[in-house]
Amino acid sequence: MDIGIHPTVVVMGVSGSGKTTVGGILANQLGVPFADADDFHTPELKAKMAAGRPLTDSDRWPWLARLADWLRGEPEGAVLACSALRHSYRDVLRTASDKLCFLHLAGSAEVVTVRVGHRLNHYMPASLVDSQYATLEPLGPDEFGMAIDFTLPPEQIVEQFLKEVEPR
Known part of the structure; x- marks a missing residue:
């Protein structure tokens, strides 16, 4: 795989999969800006999730549009940590760059539940x-x-991803 001279990567996966940690390391290695999609949620949506209510698609569309706008504003490449759970959500993000590449952090719900349960000061409950x-x-x-x-x-x-995608 080759993500080209302007790497734009979305580190995707469920909450607790390590998107922010991996995304920060990857952005540093690529020398591009990093953003966490959680920072683009409105206070109302954070409160909704904190109350244990999952987001709906109607909650997500404006958030995804803000994320795509941010990616568009980084023409030299960027790394975004974002759940990007559905193909249709990723379609919105893909409108920002024809070089967009996804790194899906995949694994078991049991591991994630433990990780999320040990988080401090985060709005996303297990x-x-x-x-x-x-x-x-x-x-x-x-x-x-x-x-x-x-x-x-x-x-x-990050090492495995970079070996596979070989950004120039």
Whole structure:
């Protein structure tokens, strides 16, 4: 795989899969800006999730549009940590760059539930993990990217991804 001279990567997966950690390391290695999609949620949506209510598609569309706008504003490349759970959500993000590549951090719900349960000061409760897995659509054959086991050390995930995609 080759993501070209302006790497734009979405590190995707369910909450607790390690998107922010891996995304920060990847952005640093690529020398591009990094953003966490959680920072683009409105206070109302964060409160909704904190109350244990999963987001609906109507909640997500404006958020995804803000994320695509941010990616468009980074023409030299960027890394975005974003759940991007459905193909249709990824379609919105793909409007931002024809070089968009996905790194899906994949693994078991049991591991994620433990991770999310140990988080401090985060609005996403462990009770919503099952709803994230119910929504998740793995990358399809028409989508540019790859899945890597999120239980690997973050540095190893980034190394494996970069070996596979070989950004120039």
